[in-house]
Amino acid sequence: MSQDGLSLFNRALWGPDGPSEDAATRRDWNDVTPIRQPAPIPPPQMLLSGAEMQAIAMGYVPVDMNDKWFAFLEGDCLYLHRSWTGLGIYEVTFAAKETGFMITSARVECDPDVYNRDSDLGERERLRDLIAHVSGEPMPPLLPVLIQSKPQLEAVLGDITAERVAAIVNPASANLLGGGGVDAAIHKAAGPELRAYCQTVGGCELGRAKISPGFRLASQWIIHAVGPRWRGGSYGESVLLESCYRESLARADEVGAESVALPAIATGAHGYPRTAAAEVAVNTVRSTPTKVRQIRFVCFDARTLEAYERVLSRTE
Incomplete structure (x- = not known):
């Protein structure tokens, strides 16, 4: 939150005065039902202007009986529901960028009794x-030209808590109160102030990221990203892992952090295969528009470092 109580996203969207009194909320519609069985899908590559994002935030209601949707924005999340039943079908999260508003993650209803889901690529389109449609005019794709310059990437073997960068990323548990492995080490190094702070922010959803001060660490910020457990690769694990990295860079951009240390998210107790995880990490940070200039993948063992070095060498 910013000092005036507005979230950083709302401040970027509305300015210091906050949301318009006419902005839509969940309360504007009766019988709204959340997604029952959410599944991650690859987010569309879109860049929305401030005016387009504000138009979405004003809410969308169907214009005739053939129009099947209504939409509203809560915080940085867009909810898209069927207009006839109120059933939730899509949830889309956004991040404020210097050039506009970018989608960082998306979920779709996969309960067949509610919605006949298409393939991941079909759903993305x-x-x-x-x-x-709900913004009122076509959106351009997010083009590579919008990326001012690519960050410098490197992989090292080391202790992420000792990194002297603007922000480190913590592979956090959903409650953000400290777990095992790297998460526990970061909480220990940051001191009890970190746990006290995290108790006030309400946890974090899978595939998303929240930011906190670094407290006793050398880094000014800690970005807490909740990664997926590996279940064979058929449960959207790669999409969720991609979202962790996009969200982490979005949080870094919000506070102006130009150097970030990233762990190998989900490769420890969560069991994500090292090489597959390294491919997701490297490809995602290279394709995500960001103001971060230096990204260091800090690996906790030699085998993980080898995986990252192989991926970096063939994707340069």
């Missing part, structure tokens, strides 16, 4: 068209 359908969602892109739907966001364009």
